[in-house]
Amino acid sequence: MEDFSDQINDLIINSIPEVSTLISAGIMKDGEIKYLGFHGGIPELNIYNCDKMLFDLASVTKVAVTSMLVMKLLDAGRIALEDNLKSLGMDIDNISGLTIRSLITHTSGIIGNFPLHLYGRSKSDYLRIISILARDSVMYKKEVYSDINYILLGFVLENIYGKPLDLIAEQELFRPLSLKNTFFNPMNHEMTAPTEIDAARGLIHGTVHDEKAYGLGGVAGHAGLFSNVNDILNYFNAFINYKIISRRTFDLMVKPQNEYLGGIFANGWMVKLPRKRHVSESFGYSYFMGDYSDYYTIGHTGFTGTSVCIDYKNKIIAVLLTNRVYPSRSNDSILRFRRLFHNTVFKNLLT
Known part of the structure; x- marks a missing residue:
């Protein structure tokens, strides 16, 4: 029987370049590395994947930083x-009554997506x-996944700490x-995975792909x-071992909050x-975790083709990390590949 690493390698190698030109993956269980792989390349740019390759995490920022x-x-x-x-210092019409809970759980009632960057390029504009x-x-009536919730949380954090989010x-x-x-805003662009070839910006390489974050200087x-x-x-791994927040707060962070809304x-x-x-309109977002992961597994995805998936009970x-939007965001093969x-x-590590 093919061993675990070979199965992952074969899956990734057979998915390049259809899914993504660059694919890096890492799997850990009980603090032990079970798999590390760095595959793919972009010969026309003389870029080849390696362990130092940096990827634009996109919305994984929401759980890695903001929440x-x-x-x-x-x-x-x-x-x-x-x-x-x-x-918390943000007395602004129609926003001042929103709670931290409504923003962090995507129950603020704010529209799911809006091109803020087309209407301004500053915090005050946004x-x-x-x-x-x-x-x-209206808060707590629907679960609607929205970047705006986390843009606001980023501003709140900057108010509380009195410094930019990247420094915090x-x-x-x-x-x-x-x-x-x-x-x-990585300094070494050569070691970052290119994302899209954009009509307005050209090759996006070393700067944030997300337009709304780009409008804020790359930090949102x-x-x-x-x-x-x-x-x-x-x-x-530090997170699931309570080295970032206490166990009590960890348990609260991973506890479902919106089951009453489906x-x-x-x-x-x-x-x-x-x-x-x-179920809510965002219920299907969790499908990327696949069929063999346990219920209450947690995770998050990023538009650029990134994801983190954690079974904290079994320490998996x-x-x-991929750059599936290179050269174009129209490639959605990542949806099937993630599953x-x-x-x-999880079939290998849980059964």
């Missing part, structure tokens, strides 16, 4: 989830537009864990983080849950 910092503040007693934005978008929002993340999260390859609560497989594995979100994380008769972490990848991981 993690929120829970650290909660852990320290500096905020409560029911605190509203006005109490807040002005969000104030308009939030005019008719470095000081509070990455430096204490000695992570050397996790940051916003919903996207912008870059990292490699080794750092991400070590980071989330939803899947905990405090930041997507959670694999049994399907109910009535699966990290998949195949996680099926292979």
Whole structure:
């Protein structure tokens, strides 16, 4: 029988370049590396994958940075989830009454997606537009996955700490864990995976792919983080071993919050849950975790082709980093590939 590493290697190698030109993966169980692989290349750019390759994590930023910092503040007693934005220094029409809980669980009632970057390129511009978008929002009625929720959380964190989000993340999260390859706005563009060839921006290489984060200078609560497989594995291994937040706060962070809405979100994380008769519009987002992972496995995906999937009860972490949007975001083969990848991981490690 083909061993576990060979199964993962074969799956990845046979998926290049159809799924992505570059695919890095790492799998850990009980703190032990079970698989590390760095495959693919872009010969026309003289780029070949290796262990140092940095990937644009896109929305994985939400759980790696933003919700993690929120829970650290909660852990320290500096905020409560029911605190509203006005109490945290953001007294803005239609936004001030929104709570941290409504933002972190995607129940703020704010529209799911809106091209903020087309209407401004600053924090004040974004807040002005969000104030308009939030005019008719009602909290806790629906689960609607929205970048805007996490853009606002990023602004809240900057208000509380009095410094930019990238500096907060470095000081509070990455430096204490000695992570050397996790940051916003990487300096070494040569060691980053290119993303899209964009009509307006040209080849996006070393700068954030997400347009809304790009409009904020590459640093935002919903996207912008870059990292490699080794750092991400070590980071989330520290997380599940209560080295970032306490066990009590960890349990709260991963506990489903929106089941009354047929939803899947905990405090930041997507959670694999049994399907109910009535489900939220975002319920299917958890399908990437596959068929063999246990219920209550947590995870998150990123638009660029990244994902993290964690069975914290069995201490399994699966990290998949790709640049599936190169050369075009129209390639959606990653949707099927993620499920195949996680099926292979959990079928082998749980059975």
